[in-house]
Amino acid sequence: MVFSNKLVQFVLVALIASIPFFAFANPETANVSVANEAVTDYKAAADHEKEAFNATELINDHIGDSHEFHIADWNGHPITFYLPVILWTNNGLEIFSSEKFHHDNKAEHVVDQNGQKLVRNNEIIFYADKFETLTQDQKDLGAFEFDARPLNFSITKNVFSMFMSAIIMFLLFLVVARSYKKNQLAPKGIAGFLEPLITFVRDDIARPNIGEKKYAQYMPYLLTIFFFIWINNLIGLIPFFPFSSNLTGNIYFTFVLAFITFIVTTLSGNKEYWGHIFNTPGVPVWLAPIMIPVEIIGILTKPFALMIRLFANITAGHIIILSLISLIFIFESVAVSPISGAFVVFMTVLEMLVAALQAYIFTLLSALFIGQAVAEHDHH
Amino acid sequence: MNLTAPESLIFWTTIIFFVFFLLLRKFAWKPILGAVKGREESINNALASAESARREMQNLTADNERILKEARLERDNMLKEAREMKDKMVADSKKEAQVQGERMIAQAKIAIEAEKNAAMAELKSQVSTLSLSIAEKLLKDQLSNKEAQTKLIENMLGDVKLN
Numbered sequence: 001m002v003f004s005n006k007l008v009q010f011v012l013v014a015l016i017a018s019i020p021f022f023a024f025a026n027p028e029t030a031n032v033s034v035a036n037e038a039v040t041d042y043k044a045a046a047d048h049e050k051e052a053f054n055a056t057e058l059i060n061d062h063i064g065d066s067h068e069f070h071i072a073d074w075n076g077h078p079i080t081f082y083l084p085v086i087l088w089t090n091n092g093l094e095i096f097s098s099e100k101f102h103h104d105n106k107a108e109h110v111v112d113q114n115g116q117k118l119v120r121n122n123e124i125i126f127y128a129d130k131f132e133t134l135t136q137d138q139k140d141l142g143a144f145e146f147d148a149r150p151l152n153f154s155i156t157k158n159v160f161s162m163f164m165s166a167i168i169m170f171l172l173f174l175v176v177a178r179s180y181k182k183n184q185l186a187p188k189g190i191a192g193f194l195e196p197l198i199t200f201v202r203d204d205i206a207r208p209n210i211g212e213k214k215y216a217q218y219m220p221y222l223l224t225i226f227f228f229i230w231i232n233n234l235i236g237l238i239p240f241f242p243f244s245s246n247l248t249g250n251i252y253f254t255f256v257l258a259f260i261t262f263i264v265t266t267l268s269g270n271k272e273y274w275g276h277i278f279n280t281p282g283v284p285v286w287l288a289p290i291m292i293p294v295e296i297i298g299i300l301t302k303p304f305a306l307m308i309r310l311f312a313n314i315t316a317g318h319i320i321i322l323s324l325i326s327l328i329f330i331f332e333s334v335a336v337s338p339i340s341g342a343f344v345v346f347m348t349v350l351e352m353l354v355a356a357l358q359a360y361i362f363t364l365l366s367a368l369f370i371g372q373a374v375a376e377h378d379h380h
Numbered sequence: 381m382n383l384t385a386p387e388s389l390i391f392w393t394t395i396i397f398f399v400f401f402l403l404l405r406k407f408a409w410k411p412i413l414g415a416v417k418g419r420e421e422s423i424n425n426a427l428a429s430a431e432s433a434r435r436e437m438q439n440l441t442a443d444n445e446r447i448l449k450e451a452r453l454e455r456d457n458m459l460k461e462a463r464e465m466k467d468k469m470v471a472d473s474k475k476e477a478q479v480q481g482e483r484m485i486a487q488a489k490i491a492i493e494a495e496k497n498a499a500m501a502e503l504k505s506q507v508s509t510l511s512l513s514i515a516e517k518l519l520k521d522q523l524s525n526k527e528a529q530t531k532l533i534e535n536m537l538g539d540v541k542l543n
Contacts, residue, residue: 065384123384143385152385159392166400173408180415191412198412219413220405228400252389256397 055326063246063318066123066157067098071241078103081241083160087125088151089116098154107131107139118150125152158253161245165232173227201226205364209371218370221264225257226363233314233355237348248358249314251307258307261366266299269373302369306362313358317351 069081082099091114100111107121110128117128121139130148131139138145155163172190179191187195201223206215232248247253275281277295279288324347327340523529 065389067384125385149385152388153391154385154388155392156384156388158389159396162393162396166396170400170403170408173404173412177408177411177415180411184419195412195416199416202413202416216413220409221401223409224397224401224404228397250389252386253393256390256393260397 053326053329053332055323055330058326059319059322062244062322063249063315064123065246065250067101067120067125067154068103069157069160069241083155083157085125086153086155087113087118088153089113089127090150091116094150125149125154157245158247158250161235161243161247162232162253164242165228165235165247169227169231197226198223201363205360205367209364209367210374211371214374218264218268218367222363222367225261225366226359229257229310229362230356230359233359234352236314236318237351237355246315246318249311249318251311254307254311257310257362258303261306261369262300262303264366265302265369265373268370270376272375272377273373302365306365310358310362313354317347317354321347321351 067085068083071079071081073079080099080103082097085094085096085098085100087094094113094116096111096113100113101120102109105120105122107119107126107128109119111118111120119126119128119131121131121142124142126134126142126145126149134142134145134148138148142149173194176191176194179187179189183191186192202215202219205226206219206222209215210218229248235243236246236248238244277299278292280291280295283291321344324340324343328334328336523532
């Protein structure tokens with residue numbers, strides 16, 4: 001799923017075309033400096049390698065997953081937080097640091113791990129010998145070439161970020177839960193901030209969509225996905241280590257969440273829910289060969305839409321912000337930085353809204369699907 | 381976008397999400413939702429009891445007012461009765477006094493009459509005694525000589541016509 005040059009060019013052209021309309025929008029240099037800092041490491045890297053700046057590569061690197069956490073560059077040397085590589089190879093489990101690959105991502109550096117030769121191409125680890133037999137397309141999109149690579153359970157940048165967010169959120173809510181034990185009066189501090197969100201999920205998402213009788217049972221799930229998605233969306237917007245991962249903009253992550261909603265919905269389905277799918281009331285029996293496949297596709301498209309919506313929204317936000325920053329390097333001019341910086345600030349604020357909105361929509365639709373599955377219809 | 385091995389993120393997301401979910405459900409959502417619900421209930425209860433207290437207060441005020449009104453009415457009645465009684469008593473005593481007075485006057489009148497009669501009777505007897513003594517004295521004076529005594533007897537004999 002490499003984003004083509006054309007797509008990035010289109011985004012850039014669209015943004016450049018809109019600049020005359022926004023050029024007078026008070027560019028604040030103080031805010032711009034933050035964006036500029038985020039960019040310096042890439043500039044250093046670009047200078048060091050003396051290659052032409054490639055916005056597509058930068059953006060793809062940034063929104064994709066990685067075996068190591070790139071923090072910054074210093075005098076042309078990258079400062080990196082190396083994450084563990086966990087492989088299930090033909091010889092069993094292998095765990096080693098990603099430092100062994102020496103930043104190589106083009107299958108040039110061969111790692112000898114207990115007699116097994118491994119190479120890394122485009123953040124995918126292959127067996128060195130089998131990698132040679134692949135075609136160029138298979139090499140580039142090697143994620144599903146299970147014959148040529150070991151199973152990879154590495155703690156990647158996204159997994160690391162997820163661990164971190166889960167721990168932070170767990171401690172956060174533990175503190176909130178504690179504060180309720182101590183304080184029987186009106187909530188104070190962080191509980192006072194989070195309680196309206198919790199009651200919002202309960203009163204505006206769960207209750208109206210699932211119904212008064214059954215909503216309580218699904219509250220933990222809805223609260224968990226709401227806060228998990230929201231916090232991870234926000235973490236993705238913070239542009240420095242240990243944040244800046246694009247976890248919620250990763251389709252595998254959104255797939256798992258959507259799949260869980262699908263499982264919950266399917267397991268919650270009552271007799272009437274399945275009745276509507278396999279024997280839709282009021283539809284002649286001879287239409288069943290059409291209706292049943294349509295209904296089954298309907299079941300699957302709902303979580304599919306959840307998966308794509310979150311992935312696309314968050315990834316698009318990251319692409320736009322990175323494209324705006326890339327403008328500075330494409331024009332090779334500092335003069336562009338106030339304009340691009342102002343846009344980055346604007347987009348970041350917008351993305352903060354989107355972060356909350358997408359968490360809300362995901363939770364709302366999950367509640368809606370669960371609500372459909374548990375609804376008791378009144379037969380007239 | 382570099383799509384790394386899908387199994388890595390799927391595996392870890394599933395594990396982390398489930399563990400995270402179970403931990404949060406046990407240690408966060410249950411106490412938090414319980415506390416929120418408990419507090420909501422207590423607020424509702426407090427509001428309801430405040431409302432009932434207000435109503436009770438209203439009832440109490442109404443009661444008080446009613447009782448006050450009744451008391452005032454009763455007081456008025458009592459005052460009226462007292463006044464009536466006083467008036468009646470005054471009237472009664474007046475009447476009685478009048479009757480008594482009248483009776484006393486009547487008695488006095490009778491007594492006066494009796495005294496007067498007695499006095500008159502005495503006077504009469506006194507007068508008769510006096511006149512007798514006067515007459516006696518007069519007669520004594522007139523009949524001191526023989527001539528006069530004979531003249532008188534003659535007069536008297538003259539008056540007496542012998543049939």
